[in-house]
Amino acid sequence: MNDRPIGVFDSGLGGLTVLKEIMKILPNENIVYFGDTARVPYGPRSKETVMKYTFQAINFLISKNVKAIVIACNTATARCLKEANEKYDIPILGVIEAGARTAAYSTKNKIVGVIGTEGTIRSKAYNLEIGKIDKDIRIIDKSCPLFVPIVEEGWANTDIASLTAKRYLKELVDENIDSLVLGCTHYPLLKRTIGQIVGEKVKLVNPAKETAKDLKKVLEANSVLRKDNSGVYEYYVSDIPEKFASIAGEFLKKEIKDIKTIEIQKY
Amino acid sequence: MNDRPIGVFDSGLGGLTVLKEIMKILPNENIVYFGDTARVPYGPRSKETVMKYTFQAINFLISKNVKAIVIACNTATARCLKEANEKYDIPILGVIEAGARTAAYSTKNKIVGVIGTEGTIRSKAYNLEIGKIDKDIRIIDKSCPLFVPIVEEGWANTDIASLTAKRYLKELVDENIDSLVLGCTHYPLLKRTIGQIVGEKVKLVNPAKETAKDLKKVLEANSVLRKDNSGVYEYYVSDIPEKFASIAGEFLKKEIKDIKTIEIQKY
Numbered sequence: 001m002n003d004r005p006i007g008v009f010d011s012g013l014g015g016l017t018v019l020k021e022i023m024k025i026l027p028n029e030n031i032v033y034f035g036d037t038a039r040v041p042y043g044p045r046s047k048e049t050v051m052k053y054t055f056q057a058i059n060f061l062i063s064k065n066v067k068a069i070v071i072a073c074n075t076a077t078a079r080c081l082k083e084a085n086e087k088y089d090i091p092i093l094g095v096i097e098a099g100a101r102t103a104a105y106s107t108k109n110k111i112v113g114v115i116g117t118e119g120t121i122r123s124k125a126y127n128l129e130i131g132k133i134d135k136d137i138r139i140i141d142k143s144c145p146l147f148v149p150i151v152e153e154g155w156a157n158t159d160i161a162s163l164t165a166k167r168y169l170k171e172l173v174d175e176n177i178d179s180l181v182l183g184c185t186h187y188p189l190l191k192r193t194i195g196q197i198v199g200e201k202v203k204l205v206n207p208a209k210e211t212a213k214d215l216k217k218v219l220e221a222n223s224v225l226r227k228d229n230s231g232v233y234e235y236y237v238s239d240i241p242e243k244f245a246s247i248a249g250e251f252l253k254k255e256i257k258d259i260k261t262i263e264i265q266k267y
Numbered sequence: 268m269n270d271r272p273i274g275v276f277d278s279g280l281g282g283l284t285v286l287k288e289i290m291k292i293l294p295n296e297n298i299v300y301f302g303d304t305a306r307v308p309y310g311p312r313s314k315e316t317v318m319k320y321t322f323q324a325i326n327f328l329i330s331k332n333v334k335a336i337v338i339a340c341n342t343a344t345a346r347c348l349k350e351a352n353e354k355y356d357i358p359i360l361g362v363i364e365a366g367a368r369t370a371a372y373s374t375k376n377k378i379v380g381v382i383g384t385e386g387t388i389r390s391k392a393y394n395l396e397i398g399k400i401d402k403d404i405r406i407i408d409k410s411c412p413l414f415v416p417i418v419e420e421g422w423a424n425t426d427i428a429s430l431t432a433k434r435y436l437k438e439l440v441d442e443n444i445d446s447l448v449l450g451c452t453h454y455p456l457l458k459r460t461i462g463q464i465v466g467e468k469v470k471l472v473n474p475a476k477e478t479a480k481d482l483k484k485v486l487e488a489n490s491v492l493r494k495d496n497s498g499v500y501e502y503y504v505s506d507i508p509e510k511f512a513s514i515a516g517e518f519l520k521k522e523i524k525d526i527k528t529i530e531i532q533k534y
Contacts, residue, residue, distance in 0.1 A: 037311075038306075038312060038316055039305075039306060044304075044506075045305060045506050046506050046507060049305055049506050145416050145419065145420060146413065146416050146417065146420065146427075149412050149413050149416055150413065152412065153412060153413065158434075159430060160413075160427060160430050160431055160434065163426060163427050163430065164427055167425075167427065239311075239312050239313050239316050240313060265532065
């Protein structure tokens, strides 16, 4: 059981920032990553479509004999984590709960900002999770559709990124948030630019980091932590996108070899 | 035959700018529009994936008994217009040939710029078509991935649009282009901003307009122009995206009612 891999799934390559945090915290674990690059982005899609795609991804990972799955995609977590846990037997973690919890416990003035794709923001999933912990926390949320292509262009630290961040985040700063959830896997790469706009008094919460910590606890609780050294990583995508190598390198800070393409609609 | 509709297909909603030009030039025609919104964008996808999606879209339009099809998507035109015309009997037009021809005949210094999505630029389809007309024309091409989300945010006339256009278009201006092909259906909405960056001496070529003129000629040549007044329009998508109404309104300058959702992978 302990040698069975962890499955990590995202609609595209953003989930590699989550993979990176898991590798750091659980360096012994074998991991299978699947990026649904043929159907990215999930953000603007309907709940039914996202659920269908997510279940196909989970079916694929289960065919790889995984012992746990992290849905490293805010949209998919927001739309169907609950349904996924009802349908499957292995532990399935999303990226929202841990981020929401960290924000709820770190805010002092009880005003929290949440940014993400349209799908994540529309789902109100962070609001719901934060509300479960403390219903008095006020949440200012905002979708930021330009952030993903800015990161993918490698423009995270340009004037365009700053102006875009200023335009998106002005209302959150005006509302005096003291914690900001980076509710999209691409956003940690914009941490510096976002930090400059919101100021250093605002704590930036990276759900990827918090989720990796949660995963470790789940594996410990189930006594399935791998003992051997240095995990092995496998990468699967549903299509090889043009900038795969450069984007993957930037997200993971590590070269990726032997990426396999699969026909995900068969799962 | 004459009452049979024209089919217009795009990976998303950008093709509505092409639909708009067809409505202007051929106001009597019935039209069926299909936007593959569940699988947009095609730009970063492989040729095989784009071809599979395009053939499914054509099969759907043929099930609606269309007399001609316009592939109002630069990526799909670039990757598989030739294959589509080999496979099907009705006339299928793309958006590239007409735009390339207009640029080739309008340039005086024989230096032409072409901008589009990654897929379109990588395909070199405009270069190929322009080269067929005049092999001495030098082409400076550039992919501009931020332009689509900027248009969809309604930011076409902001400082962010200007800075992004400046960054993308600097090398084209430096190379002294005198014609610029707006090789993506979203880009006509950025015409003013792009015009300010490249200067008024550079002619902006809108392939949508040129394609609508070509379509009229094809229908005339086949004697299948519709005689009755005021065409009827039908809209189909593979998923209803969040901002459908606002984006469609901005692109078409007209309200869209009764959009039907279809399962495109069945075709």
